Amino acid sequence: IxxxxxxxxxxxxxxxxxxxxxxxxxxxxxFSSPSWNKIIVLLPFLLSGLTVILFHARDLNIISTGEETAKTLGVEVERTKKLVLASCSIVTAACVATSGIIGFVGLIIPHLLRLLVGTDQRVLLPFSIVGGAAFLLVCDTLARVAAPPAEIPVGALTAVFGSPFFIALLIKGKRSVM
Structure with a gap:
């Protein structure tokens, strides 16, 4: 692909x-060419996708205990997984279509916030949304002021922060497996 x-x-x-x-x-x-038109086009996809994801936060918590347990507790596991995956795909596609490819935000922010707010998806998901937006605002501000009059693409800056973070996660994961 x-x-x-x-x-x-x-x-x-x-x-x-x-x-x-x-x-x-x-x-x-x-984010160098913002416009209300882009926001108006993005908003329905963003709001509908995030609504579905947040609505299923409780089910995601239950699924995290194990699929068999979730099924016995009445969660339609396959349906929930498909709905959440489709909603995440819609939100991601809308954001990428609007702003381009900005990597690592979905890796860095939820992992850091999980340490602060715990693993309850009903709390973690809203915090990740707001935290990701705040992280992007900081990165965008740095991108605009770091090398005037040029503007560094915000995705390049998130990659500078995200690559070492991802490597650290891989090393930590490798150690925990051993």
Missing amino acids: SFMNSAVIQLIMIFRRDRMDYIIMWTMGS
């Missing part, structure tokens, strides 16, 4: 050389 997506992006770059700056900023994630 990654190779196919890369090929499509490269073809777009070849046929739309006049939009090369925009395409490059999109591939690195950027």
Whole structure:
């Protein structure tokens, strides 16, 4: 899938050389061209997707105890997993279509907040939404002031923070397996 997506992006770059700056900023994630039109288009997907996800937070807590336990407690496990996955995909697709590829936010913020607020999805999910937004605001502000008059793509900055965090998680996970 990654190779196919890369090929499509490269073809777009070849046929739309006049939009090369925009395409490059999109591939690195950027908030450099905000508009109310983008927000209006994004909002229905964001609100509907997040509503479904938050509505199923209790079921996600129960599923985390084990699928068999969840089934005996009345959770429709497969249905819940499909709904939450579809909702997450819709929210992610809408955000990527609007702002480009901004990595690591969904990795860094929930892991850090899990240490602070615990694993209850009814608490963790709303905190992750607000925490992720706050993290992006900080990164965007840094991206705008770090190298004036140029603007660093916010996705590049989140990758600078996220890559070491991801490596640390991998090392920690490897140690806990041993």
